[in-house]
Amino acid sequence: MGNQFEITVVASDSEWAYERIDEAVNEISRIEDLLSTYKDESETNLINRNAGIQPVKVSDEVFDLIERSIRISSITQGSFDISYGSIDKRLWNFDKTMTSLPSSSTAKKMVRLINYKNIILDKINKTVFLREKGMRIGFGGIGKGYAAEMAKAVMKKNGVKSGIVNASGDLAAWGYQPNGNTWTIGIVHPDLAGQPFSYMSVTDGAVATSGNYEKFVIIDGKKYSHTIDPKTGLPVRGIKSVTIISPNAEICDALATPVTILGIKNGIDLINQLKHVECVIIDDNNKLYTSKNIHLS
Numbered sequence: 001m002g003n004q005f006e007i008t009v010v011a012s013d014s015e016w017a018y019e020r021i022d023e024a025v026n027e028i029s030r031i032e033d034l035l036s037t038y039k040d041e042s043e044t045n046l047i048n049r050n051a052g053i054q055p056v057k058v059s060d061e062v063f064d065l066i067e068r069s070i071r072i073s074s075i076t077q078g079s080f081d082i083s084y085g086s087i088d089k090r091l092w093n094f095d096k097t098m099t100s101l102p103s104s105s106t107a108k109k110m111v112r113l114i115n116y117k118n119i120i121l122d123k124i125n126k127t128v129f130l131r132e133k134g135m136r137i138g139f140g141g142i143g144k145g146y147a148a149e150m151a152k153a154v155m156k157k158n159g160v161k162s163g164i165v166n167a168s169g170d171l172a173a174w175g176y177q178p179n180g181n182t183w184t185i186g187i188v189h190p191d192l193a194g195q196p197f198s199y200m201s202v203t204d205g206a207v208a209t210s211g212n213y214e215k216f217v218i219i220d221g222k223k224y225s226h227t228i229d230p231k232t233g234l235p236v237r238g239i240k241s242v243t244i245i246s247p248n249a250e251i252c253d254a255l256a257t258p259v260t261i262l263g264i265k266n267g268i269d270l271i272n273q274l275k276h277v278e279c280v281i282i283d284d285n286n287k288l289y290t291s292k293n294i295h296l297s
Contacts, residue, residue: 003144003168009155010162010178020160024151031147034062035139037085044137048085052133055122063126066119069142072254073116076270079258081230085136086113100219107233114230145208145253148172152249165249170208172249190240190282197282200245200294208252210260211241229261236261243280244271245294251277264289 007024011017036042043062050056058066069082087110102110118131130137139146144167151165152172162175164183173183182203186196190211200207210227227236242259244252255277259267264281271279271291281289 005147005151005168006164006166007151007155008164008166009160010175011160017160020155020158023158024155024165027151027154028147031143031150034059035065035143035146037136037138044139047128047130048136051130051135055120055125055127055129057125057127060126063121063128065139065142065146066128066137067121068250069139069254070116070119070121072142072258075274076255076258076262078116078230079261080141080254081114081116082137082139082141083114083116083119083130083135084141084228084230085138086134087111087228087230087233101234104232104234109233111228111230111233141257142250142254144168145170145206145249145251148249148253149206167249167253170206170249170253172206173202174204176203187243187280188241191286198280198288202245205245205247206249206252207243207245208249208256209241209243210256227257227260236263238263238284240282240284240286242267244277245279246277255279 005028007021009017009020033039034042035044037044037048039045043058047056047058066082069080072080073082113132113135118135119137120129120131121127148165148167148170149172152163152174155163156174164171164173169188171185173185176182182201185200185202185207187198187200188209188211189195189197222237228234229236239260242256244255244259246252255271259271259279259281262270264283267281268279268289268291271277278291278294280294283289
């Protein structure tokens with residue numbers, strides 16, 4: 001999936017624990033085979049190859065994930081959109097060779113195929129059809145959270161009472177530490193790699209962070225995030241990181257980027273309308289903003 005997964009199990013028998021971890025790894029690999037755009041025979045690539053041509057019958061699992069993705073697109077007003085794979089990546093390499101932004105008209109043309117409303121689902125036949133030729137879907141904004149949640153579910157089903165699945169910062173935790181305390185999760189400081197900005201206690205919950213501190217470009221003294229607004233085709237500015245907290249890692253993963261795109265006020269307004277979902281935002285000046293029920297230490 002292009003991400004590093006770390007799996008932790010609390011158990012008295014190490015051999016038993018490693019067997020459970022292997023089962024979780026197998027589950028993550030299974031999901032990668034299903035969703036990856038880097039695997040020719042994945043269901044994702046099958047859908048993409050038939051864009052503008054014909055509907056593709058998919059597994060219930062992929063159909064349901066796409067259906068949930070479209071629902072998130074709707075509530076985020078298109079700031080989350082799995083058809084982002086349609087963007088022309090020649091514009092955005094975010095390395096030292098990038099010395100200027102494209103014009104707003106050029107950027108707009110490059111995102112013209114991004115539109116979740118053109119993903120047509122047939123519930124009866126379980127088919128997916130991308131209406132426009134050249135459209136592509138991808139699960140980069142939700143896939144690792146989904147994989148973390150599924151790996152957690154497999155381990156719980158097989159008797160793991162307490163553990164963590166960490167998918168490159170998208171994290172699902174359940175149960176308690178060996179000393180009986182809840183898990184302590186650090187929110188990374190956007191200016192100090194690996195250093196925590198703040199802490200929170202989590203059990204039976206999930207956390208995901210989207211930030212501009214790992215991949216960005218500086219043009220004319222201004223920092224531009226790798227997060228692209230699907231409506232304009234241009235990178236967003238003003239927010240260093242967004243952390244989402246909820247009971248479900250898939251939801252956390254899917255909401256972190258759209259809150260970045262929506263901005264501080266609209267992002268927090270959205271989160272405050274969702275049950276059991278909270279957020280922490282750090283702006284470009286390191287000012288902290290939170291949704292209404294957050295308690296940090």
